[in-house]
Amino acid sequence: MCLALCAPGLAQAQGERLTAGESDPRLMGWMQGFPPAPDKIITQPDSVYFSFPKLRWSVCHLRQFLPTAGISRGLGAPVALAALPAAEAEETARAIDALQFTPIGGTAPMTWEASLFANYTDGILILHEGQQVYERYFGxxxxxxxxxxxxxxxxxxxxxxxxxxAEGQLDDSLLVRDIIPEIGDSAFADATVRQVMDMTTGIRFSEDYADPDADIWRYAAAASPLPKPEGYTGPDGYWDYLKLVQPEGKHGEAFHYKTANSDMLGWIISRVSGKSVTDLASERLWRRMGAEQDAYQTVDGKGVAFAGGGLSLGLRDLGRIGQLMLDEGVINGERLFPAEVTEHIRAGGDRTKFSGYPAIPEGSYTSQWWVFHNKNGAFAARGVHGQTIYVDPAARMVIVRFASFPEAKNALIDPTSLPAFQAVADYLMTR
Amino acid sequence: MCLALCAPGLAQAQGERLTAGESDPRLMGWMQGFPPAPDKIITQPDSVYFSFPKLRWSVCHLRQFLPTAGISRGLGAPVALAALPAAEAEETARAIDALQFTPIGGTAPMTWEASLFANYTDGILILHEGQQVYERYFGxxxxxxxxxxxxxxxxxxxxxxxxxxAEGQLDDSLLVRDIIPEIGDSAFADATVRQVMDMTTGIRFSEDYADPDADIWRYAAAASPLPKPEGYTGPDGYWDYLKLVQPEGKHGEAFHYKTANSDMLGWIISRVSGKSVTDLASERLWRRMGAEQDAYQTVDGKGVAFAGGGLSLGLRDLGRIGQLMLDEGVINGERLFPAEVTEHIRAGGDRTKFSGYPAIPEGSYTSQWWVFHNKNGAFAARGVHGQTIYVDPAARMVIVRFASFPEAKNALIDPTSLPAFQAVADYLMTR
Structure with missing residues (x-):
């Protein structure tokens, strides 16, 4: 039976994965027509809409599948990112496209432009010295x-x-139970806020998607905004789940990347600020950074935003966040937060507790950011399927990328990404 | 047992309905706190979140319950509505608040300001000669x-x-089946586009909410973006439902207000334009009218927007649409559509086919707009629970109102609305 996957009839016939070009959602015809052909409709559940190649359409349309809360940019005019004069911009883009690098573990060089396709890029923007020097959209x-x-x-x-x-509203040496007493005897109760922020808590939270008993599935069931199935007795919503988290190992011993920490942190900052994470993001960032677009965040059945993964936003607004990080809290001449915020993040977490990330051998993780501890002092936000804010202080460069790489793990995409980012940094530093 | 309803403990104790002030969602405490108290959480299903007084919160947060498609305003700067100088604005607002009128069927006069509370107003904006002269927000x-x-x-x-x-893309004399052949033997098949637009089709579509077999429930089941219940064999989505609509009476004989017509029209304009109604609204209106905010529209399980009722937007953007209608397609010095569009709507539909609306005795309905055929030539968009765009060409006035009146029917709110609008028109014409 030949379903949507084989429609373009190219690589798929040989059992190979569709390339970026072949899986372009416009070429695939997803959701085109009124109505689309039945095999071109993308619908629930997420095992369908978020599987490759459909996910290449769905990453731009999550709100069509899930309830969301808005992040308002307010009502003012956006502030355009500074840009190069047209002729210089074109020349720079050509030069960047032609840059060569050697993928990690590879021998043959690859061009920057080829890496965009290797990485299933949907949008990429490069800022240098606060100026937009490169911008491309795909898919x-x-x-x-x-x-x-x-x-x-x-x-x-x-x-x-x-x-x-930095503002003194939150003390990261407090225990979670000091701030949220009803966390009860959850494994989070006696973790410090800092351990939650740095993901060094000792909590059981398996994200083995192949294991039907993995915690991630119970988390997903709790978080689903859909009505609970009949007979469901589990937790309802992110926060109810967090009260039931079991211990595994000791707090503070090692970095373990577990999404539940981020939602625990979302709860903490909502409690101390009296605002939802979406309202906080609007007040502290979107309304003040000259954002072009509102953003949104998916919510559970009680309206709580998914602080560990629910955000959708525009590429240039992602670039504004990167620029804010590079410029230590200042954008468009206005200070949005104290410089120590970025300084703390850039300095990184405890490297002795970090291991297991092949493309980030010397790295660390702090305050939910990845720090490379490389010669340029780079640090990053990272999301599955290739999302990144890559900030390079030495090169005064920010690269933001949205992607829809077929597989979730960034370890598969780092080899054609991180050396490419370094090649652009090298180019911009000597330009 | 004392649930949320009796919390303010006022009118409710006497079995009376909470007033606008008593049911203010901020006072009720809905969704306040992280998390809110269990009895302050508003959640699925819609029989809960859209029942009074909870609906007074939910009307501003529909996206937190339902998947949506965005209507983009684009990336440019908004164009502010012209406004009176501050001192004049304040004086005008005071004068309008003090205006008196007699509610339909009443004897005692009521002030404009009192009508805002009687009508459970959430936001109201008055434009005169294109200038904002009055603006208030509640709830x-x-x-x-x-x-x-x-x-x-x-x-x-x-x-x-x-x-x-007006652009020649759509011929309203065509039959639905000429445009959408797969409408099959639906009752819509041999209706003209004009009959659909004017709701003079002969279709069975009972909106008797008290009848569990009413068509509206089958429609709701089809339209729900939630996964269908096990064993569900009905239509999936708005458009699949429309294919199954049964006849009732003859096309063209009488006006019957039936929401299915609007979704049929949404399908028609999507088919002929090759764009979803949300993309069309973005292209033709939001991107060009200086909109301050993006809007959104709820969608069914296949991503089709609810063309009969799914839109949420900002009050001032609603005012921009009203101003566009008053100024026959022109806003901010730019023509967005030909004057004949408004001229057609303002002229109204066939009054001999219209009956049964006590507060609009001389009215008609055309192109999904209500026309009063009163001395000022007023026409309106109207939505349950008190939503309106009221355009008064003689007074060069637009009133837009969002409300959350406890009951759906506008017949209950017209008596304290329509004469109030006329009183403001009279005031503005002689100011």
């Missing part, structure tokens, strides 16, 4: 569209938390 | 918020259709 994304940020959402949550710390 | 709404338009959505759908007609 489902355009300048006025929005794209799923996936786990980059965590970094926005972490940034908001770090801002509250 | 869940603020200037940068969005509110459910309910059946005013129909009027936006109808406006878009009328624009396509």
């Amino acid at each position: 489902c994304l355009e300048a006025d569209g929005k794209h799923a940020a996936m786990s980059m959402t965590k970094s926005v949550t972490g940034l908001l938390a770090q801002i509250l710390i | 869940c709404l603020e200037a940068d918020g969005k509110h459910a338009a309910m059946s005013m959505t129909k009027s936006v759908t109808g406006l878009l259709a009328q624009i396509l007609i």
Whole structure:
């Protein structure tokens, strides 16, 4: 039986994965027509709409599947990103497209432009010295569209938390139960806010998608905004789930990347600020950074936003967040938060507790941001399927990328991404 | 047992309905706190979240319950509505608040300001000669918020259709089956586009909410974006439902207000334009009218927007649509559509086919707009629970109102609305 996957009839016939070009959602014809052909309709459940190649359409349309809360940019005029004069911009784009690098573990060089396709890029923007020097859109994304940020959402949550710390509203040495007494005997209760922020809590939260008993599935069931199935007795919503988290290992011993930490942090910053994470993001970032577009965040059945992965936003607004991080809280001449916020994040977490990320061998993780500890002092927000804000302080460069790489793990895409980013940094530093 | 309803403990104790002040969602405490108290959480299903007094919160937050498609305003700067100088604005607002009128069927006079509370107003904006002269927000709404338009959505759908007609893209004398052959033997098949637009089709579509077998429930089941219940064999989505509509009476004989017509029209304009109603609204209106905010529209499980009632938008953007109608397609010095679009609508439908609306005894309905045929030539978009765009060409006045009146029927709110609008018109004409 030949379903949508084999429609273009190219690589698929040989059992190979569709390329970026072949899986372009416009070429695939997803959701085109009124109505689309039955095999071109993308619908629930997420195992369908978020599987490749359909996910290449869905990453731009999550709100069509899920309830959301808005992140308002307010009612003012956007502030355009500074840009190069047209002729210089064109020349720079050509030069960047032609840049060569060697993928990690590879031997043959690859051009920057080829890497965009290797990485199933949907949108990429490069800022240098605060000026937009490169911008391209592919697949489902355009300048006025929005794209799923996936786990980059965590970094926005972490940034908001770090801002509250700098302002004295949040004390990261407190225990979770000091702030949220009803966390009860959850494994989170006696973790410090800092351990939650740095994901060094000792909590059981398996994200083994192949295991039907994995915690991630119970989390998903709790978080689903759909009515609970009959007979469902599990937790309802992110926060009810967090009260039931079991311990595994000791707090503070090692970095373990577990999404539940981010939602715990979302709850903490909502409690201390008296605002939802979406309202906080609007007040502290969107309304003040000259944002072009509102953003949105998926919510559970009680209206709580998914602080670990629910954000969708425009590429240029993602670039504004990156620029804010590079410029230590200043954008368009206005200070949005104290410089120490970025300084803390850029300095990184405890490297002795970090391991297991092949493309980030010397890395660390703090306040929900990845720090490379490389020669340029780069740090990043990262989300599955290739989402990133990559900030390179030495090169005064920000690269933001939305992508829809067929598989979730960034380990598969880092080899054709991180050296490419470094090649652009090298080019911009000597330009 | 004392649930949320009796919390303020006022009128309710006497078995009376909470007043506007008593049912203010901020006072009720809906969704306040992280998390809110269990009895303050508003959640699925719609029989809960859209029942009074909870609906007073939900009208501003429909996206938190339902999947939606966005209506983009684009990336440019908004164009502010012209406004009176501050001192004059304040004086005018005071004068309007003090205006008196006699409610239909009443004897005692009521002030304009009192009518705002009688009508459970959430936001109201008055434009005179294109200038904003009055603006107030209550309940869940603020200037940068969005509110459910309910059946005013129909009027936006109808406006878009009328624009396509004026441009020659749509012929309203065609039969539905000429445009959508797969409508099959639905009762819609041999209706003209004009009959659909004017709701003079002969279709069975009972909206008796008390009858569990009413068509509206089958429609709701088809339209629900939630996964269908096990064993569900009915239609999936608005358009599949429309294929199954049964006849009742003859096309063209009488006006019957039936929401299915609006979704049929949404399908028609999507088919002929090659765009969804949300993309059409963005292209023709939001991107060109200086809109302050994006809007959104709820969607069914296949991503089709609810053309009969799914729109949510900002109050001032609703005012821009009203001003566009008053100024026959021109706003901010730019013509968005031919004057004949408004001329057609303003002229009204066949009055001999219209009956049964006590507050609109001389009225008619055309292109999904209500026409009063009163001395001022007023016409309107109207939605349940008090939503309206009221355009008064003689007074060069537009009133837009969002409300959350406890009961759906506008017949209950017209007596304290329509004479109040006329009183403001009289005042503005002699000011």
